[in-house]
Amino acid sequence: MNRRQFLAVAATSGITFALRAGERKLRVAVIGHTGRGNYGHSLDTMWLHLPETEIVAVADADEKGLAAAQKKLKLDRGFRDYRAMLAEVKPDIVAIAPRHIDQHRDMALAAIESGARGVYMEKPFCRSLAEADEIVAACERRNVKFALAHNYRHHPALPVVERMVKDGAIGQLVELRGRGKEDERGGVLDLWVLGSHVFNLAHHLAGNPLACTAKLLQDGRPVVRADIQDGGEGVGSVAGNELHARFEMERGVPVLFRSVRRAGSKAAGFGLQLVGTKGTVDLRVGMDPFARLADKPIGPSGPDVLKQVNSQEPAGRDLLAAIRDDRAPLCDARAGRVTIEMICAVLESHRLGGQRVTFPLQTRQNPLTLLGS
Numbered sequence: 001m002n003r004r005q006f007l008a009v010a011a012t013s014g015i016t017f018a019l020r021a022g023e024r025k026l027r028v029a030v031i032g033h034t035g036r037g038n039y040g041h042s043l044d045t046m047w048l049h050l051p052e053t054e055i056v057a058v059a060d061a062d063e064k065g066l067a068a069a070q071k072k073l074k075l076d077r078g079f080r081d082y083r084a085m086l087a088e089v090k091p092d093i094v095a096i097a098p099r100h101i102d103q104h105r106d107m108a109l110a111a112i113e114s115g116a117r118g119v120y121m122e123k124p125f126c127r128s129l130a131e132a133d134e135i136v137a138a139c140e141r142r143n144v145k146f147a148l149a150h151n152y153r154h155h156p157a158l159p160v161v162e163r164m165v166k167d168g169a170i171g172q173l174v175e176l177r178g179r180g181k182e183d184e185r186g187g188v189l190d191l192w193v194l195g196s197h198v199f200n201l202a203h204h205l206a207g208n209p210l211a212c213t214a215k216l217l218q219d220g221r222p223v224v225r226a227d228i229q230d231g232g233e234g235v236g237s238v239a240g241n242e243l244h245a246r247f248e249m250e251r252g253v254p255v256l257f258r259s260v261r262r263a264g265s266k267a268a269g270f271g272l273q274l275v276g277t278k279g280t281v282d283l284r285v286g287m288d289p290f291a292r293l294a295d296k297p298i299g300p301s302g303p304d305v306l307k308q309v310n311s312q313e314p315a316g317r318d319l320l321a322a323i324r325d326d327r328a329p330l331c332d333a334r335a336g337r338v339t340i341e342m343i344c345a346v347l348e349s350h351r352l353g354g355q356r357v358t359f360p361l362q363t364r365q366n367p368l369t370l371l372g373s
Helices: 003-012 045-049 063-073 082-089 101-113 129-142 157-166 188-193 195-206 303-310 313-325 333-351
Strands: 026-031 053-059 093-096 118-121 145-148 173-179 209-218 242-249 255-260 271-276 280-284 291-293
Touching (some): 045 313, 053 082, 082 101, 101 129, 157 195, 188 255, 195 255, 209 333, 303 313
Antiparallel strands (some): 173 271, 271 280
16 A cells, blocks of 8 residues: 555545645644653654644753754754743644653643644653643643544554444454553553553543453562552553453443563554454554454555554644644543543552542542552
8 A cells, every 4th residue: 555545545534634825834843852752653753744844943851862853853953951942932833752751741731831732742641640630721721732642543444443343344342352562561561651552542442431440460469569669661650560450431342451561472462352243353553454353454554554654644644634623633632631541540440459440530640659558
């Protein structure tokens, strides 16, 4: 499938964008942080391939990293302080690229308050529901269009899968089964970093979460306060190298999620299965084909499609269209908050001894910080 064919498919999903006559290019400022999350997956370079945008500046607190970013993005203007950049440049769009999420709240609020019309940020969203609440409120106050880099929400095979399920191709949908990458990060760190992709897809397909029951294990035994440590990648407190969770969802189809350290494989794993009475659709994040039924590809597939989805360009075009049409992006701040709430619900259920917890959660901080208190 070539680029022209891909964009034709993308158009059916409403993710194309083009400047209208007389419109100027939207000015993009990029925030990165070399050594502290860097620039995510193409969140800096994607704008070079969107003719409707131009990158005007980049900020990176690391001196060598800043020089490298300026060279890569072909920029004269570089800043060590992203706040100074935002104040001086006053961009239309801010790309928040670092993967370490302990910086996301401050960067997001600074971008929103700078007068930017749109923000595109690497996932996961942020460290807690309290932070998510702040960002959502700021976006609504300033009417800023905020999009998260859950790029597989924009895969052109996804609408095909949804039509198949609606038409009964796999019979009655009985449950969704999600797994993390289950590498060395398996368990709670995997839940945060990779599980966010799975939960974003599950939320889209099954509706809002209503309740969760879960347990966390460390080497086969229940997680206790002494197991808590800093998880790395800016996620904060984590504990457990194995977890199992069950969600009750708005549309009546339960979502199951598990992550076990070193249990993943390229043959089966990271993604979401749609289990029906007559068959199972397998959605594999980061793989081609993204969707398959009985090992047969569903919808558009091939290296060109995978490259486009991983480039973030379809999501970028959706953000541009959301700004112009004054609508929410497909994966906006509210959807990002739901993803974080599903993650935190797993931790909260375990904290309460595996109890069923309902949404919205009353605990708005990382529940592990309250474990055993």
